[in-house]
Amino acid sequence: MAEPVFAPWADPNEKPLIQFKGVTKRFGDFVAIDNLTQDIFAQEFFALLGPSGCGKTTMMRMLAGFETPTEGQILIAGQDMAGVPPNKRAVNMMFQSYALFPHLSVAENIAFGLKREGMPKGNIDDRVKEMLRLTRLERFAQRKPHQISGGQRQRVALARSLAKAPKLLLLDEPLGALDAKLRQQTQFELMDIQEKTGTTFVIVTHDQEEAMTVASRVAVMDEGRIMQVATPAEIYEQPNSVYVADFIGDVNIIEGTATPEGKGYDVAWAEGQRPFHAETDKSFSKDQRCFLAMRPEKVAISTDEPEARNRVQGKIIDIAYLGNLSTYHVELPGGTMMKAQTANTRRLSRRALTWEDQVWLSWTDTAAVMLEG
Amino acid sequence: MKRFSAFNAVSLTLGFAFLYLPMLILVIYSFNSSKLVTVWAGFSTRWYGELLQNEAFLDAAWVTIRVAVVSSTIATVLGTMAALVLVRAGRFAGRTLFSGMIYAPLVMPEVITGLSLLLLFIGIGLDRGVLTIILAHTTFSMCYVSVVVSSRLVSFDRSLEEAALDLGCTPFQAFRLVTLPIIAPAVISGWLLAFTLSLDDLVIASFTAGPSATTLPIKIFSAVRLGVSPEINALSTIMIGIVTVGVITASLISKRATLRQQAEEQAAIRA
Ligand SMILES: Nc1ncnc2c1ncn2[C@@H]1O[C@H](COP(=O)(O)OP(=O)(O)OP(=O)(O)O)[C@@H](O)[C@H]1O
Ligand SMILES: [Mg+2]
Numbered sequence: 001m002a003e004p005v006f007a008p009w010a011d012p013n014e015k016p017l018i019q020f021k022g023v024t025k026r027f028g029d030f031v032a033i034d035n036l037t038q039d040i041f042a043q044e045f046f047a048l049l050g051p052s053g054c055g056k057t058t059m060m061r062m063l064a065g066f067e068t069p070t071e072g073q074i075l076i077a078g079q080d081m082a083g084v085p086p087n088k089r090a091v092n093m094m095f096q097s098y099a100l101f102p103h104l105s106v107a108e109n110i111a112f113g114l115k116r117e118g119m120p121k122g123n124i125d126d127r128v129k130e131m132l133r134l135t136r137l138e139r140f141a142q143r144k145p146h147q148i149s150g151g152q153r154q155r156v157a158l159a160r161s162l163a164k165a166p167k168l169l170l171l172d173e174p175l176g177a178l179d180a181k182l183r184q185q186t187q188f189e190l191m192d193i194q195e196k197t198g199t200t201f202v203i204v205t206h207d208q209e210e211a212m213t214v215a216s217r218v219a220v221m222d223e224g225r226i227m228q229v230a231t232p233a234e235i236y237e238q239p240n241s242v243y244v245a246d247f248i249g250d251v252n253i254i255e256g257t258a259t260p261e262g263k264g265y266d267v268a269w270a271e272g273q274r275p276f277h278a279e280t281d282k283s284f285s286k287d288q289r290c291f292l293a294m295r296p297e298k299v300a301i302s303t304d305e306p307e308a309r310n311r312v313q314g315k316i317i318d319i320a321y322l323g324n325l326s327t328y329h330v331e332l333p334g335g336t337m338m339k340a341q342t343a344n345t346r347r348l349s350r351r352a353l354t355w356e357d358q359v360w361l362s363w364t365d366t367a368a369v370m371l372e373g
Numbered sequence: 374m375k376r377f378s379a380f381n382a383v384s385l386t387l388g389f390a391f392l393y394l395p396m397l398i399l400v401i402y403s404f405n406s407s408k409l410v411t412v413w414a415g416f417s418t419r420w421y422g423e424l425l426q427n428e429a430f431l432d433a434a435w436v437t438i439r440v441a442v443v444s445s446t447i448a449t450v451l452g453t454m455a456a457l458v459l460v461r462a463g464r465f466a467g468r469t470l471f472s473g474m475i476y477a478p479l480v481m482p483e484v485i486t487g488l489s490l491l492l493l494f495i496g497i498g499l500d501r502g503v504l505t506i507i508l509a510h511t512t513f514s515m516c517y518v519s520v521v522v523s524s525r526l527v528s529f530d531r532s533l534e535e536a537a538l539d540l541g542c543t544p545f546q547a548f549r550l551v552t553l554p555i556i557a558p559a560v561i562s563g564w565l566l567a568f569t570l571s572l573d574d575l576v577i578a579s580f581t582a583g584p585s586a587t588t589l590p591i592k593i594f595s596a597v598r599l600g601v602s603p604e605i606n607a608l609s610t611i612m613i614g615i616v617t618v619g620v621i622t623a624s625l626i627s628k629r630a631t632l633r634q635q636a637e638e639q640a641a642i643r644a
Contacts, residue, residue: 064539085544091539097530097532101551
């Protein structure tokens with residue numbers, strides 16, 4: 001039997017845990033958050049993605065109570081948070097700068113919030129041990145923050161924010177300083193915690209793969225605004241703008257003009273070249289400027305001319321070998337560059353394509369997403 | 374390594390002689406049995422004995438210590454609070470004026486500070502005594518405390534306090550459990566500074582002391598005006614002794630703290 005899909009945002013009866021209602025935050029003249037309205041539901045793993053300075057930390061700080069919105073309202077569990085101080089919010093935050101207490105040991109740092117709760121000593125010790133084990137810090141329990149490495153410090157900060165098991169956890173780049181393997185393990189630990197305790201996570205990350213792995217929904221931000229909120233798969237396959245398509249993963253963007261044709265449009269992209277065809281539900285007027293967004297892995301590369309309607313010949317300029325994958329940079333007539341990615345199922349020596357080769361690129365009618373801008 | 378040249382040896386000797394010869398002479402003559410300060414007449418501890426009989430000196434010493442402890446403690450509390458406001462409060466109307474006024478007494482001639490305090494105490498009809506000296510010393514030494522503490526607070530990472538709040542502390546708990554332990558060295562040196570300032574203040578104390586209470590510096594100063602007595606030498610030697618013991622103890626304590634911390638670190642690494 002299939003598990004019911006977790007999608008509270010699609011259910012109109014579901015009450016959101018967090019509601020941003022027209023929230024604007026200004027620092028002087030600078031608009032850090034621009035009229036933002038967004039719901040986040042209980043038990044979500046909500047990832048904030050965006051370039052540096054787009055307002056991710058500011059959003060978190062408003063949730064934790066360190067900044068007050070200049071305009072608008074933030075509600076948590078239906079309650080207006082205006083005037084509620086940070087220590088009265090059932091929210092814990094992991095700081096981007098870690099903010100570990102330098103005069104306390106690793107164990108004392110983790111125990112800090114539990115002591116304030118008045119938890120009995122024995123329980124505190126157990127909980128601290130559990131957190132140390134989870135973050136693989138057992139050996140460093142008695143050290144001071146300045147006596148451990150950057151990645152270890154990051155894990156202490158994570159353990160400290162997890163210790164109180166709050167209803168809502170805000171993690172500001174929780175895994176950035178960890179090596180790939182430890183990061184992956186910790187991601188799974190977090191998902192596990194999320195599953196067991198039903199904690200709601202809001203997480204900032206610069207790592208798209210991480211967002212894709214852990215998140216129930218991803219929000220892509222730019223200059224204080226949320227550009228798109230959707231499940232990882234939707235964000236990847238159906239970006240709503242060139243910005244989002246370009247921000248998430250690798251993508252080929254081709255500009256052209258649309259002409260209705262069949263179930264979609266023909267897109268004229270270069271003088272004297274056959275137009276590309278893309279199917280879409282969106283409607284464009286004749287000769288409207290549009291963009292085609294195509295993931296490199298959906299573009300096939302071959303030496304012989306393929307059958308597909310969308311095909312174009314070009315010259316290989318560069319090959320990026322990534323181990324499991326190779327990305328070919330192909331120059332199309334008129335100078336447009338396009339990337340095609342193939343899985344390296346054969347050993348290197350067996351592959352036929354090399355620099356300066358003339359090759360054919362092709363893709364299906366549904367591979368490209370048509371965007372207005 | 375460079376050889377220890379004759380030039381170095383000479384400059385070192387001269388430097389130390391310059392610093393310590395006057396004190397050394399004072400210490401030696403405090404053991405002089407003669408009543409004449411400049412004539413050596415054999416070793417004796419007679420003047421120390423007489424000093425212990427001299428109620429006026431003992432009273433003055435007791436007043437000095439009480440004043441120093443109480444005024445430096447109050448000054449530390451007030452100075453730290455002022456520093457917090459100055460560093461933390463951001464922009465508010467009159468901030469520049471306030472911070473300027475906090476630092477003004479640092480450059481104000483002591484005579485003026487003393488005189489104005491004297492006028493104030495007379496104006497409000499406060500009898501001069503221990504209380505007025507304490508108030509006066511608090512007034513001028515809290516500026517020093519606030520300078521020392523605010524220079525530490527400037528580099529203090531606010532996010533530590535935010536983290537404490539986030540973990541359930543009230544603002545006061547956050548201050549007590551996080552901010553204060555971290556800035557404690559600055560607060561302690563502020564206290565020590567205030568304490569020493571109070572110990573050796575002569576000018577302000579002479580304006581604000583009354584017949585009921587004088588401090589040791591005033592006592593010594595007025596005694597010396599009638600001629601240096603061997604008793605004063607003995608008293609000064611005792612003060613030098615106390616300061617020396619204090620300094621050595623303080624450095625031993627901090628040395629031991631460092632050693633213990635290192636041991637802890639090592640234990641942590643082995644564990
Ligand atoms: N206290 C402040 N005063 C003035 N400007 C601020 C303040 N805090 C943040 N900003 C500005 O607001 C914008 C958003 O900052 P924020 O810290 O939210 O970025 P971010 O998305 O978390 O970036 P990063 O990925 O680099 O952490 C930035 O341009 C920043 O300079
Ligand atoms: Mg940030």
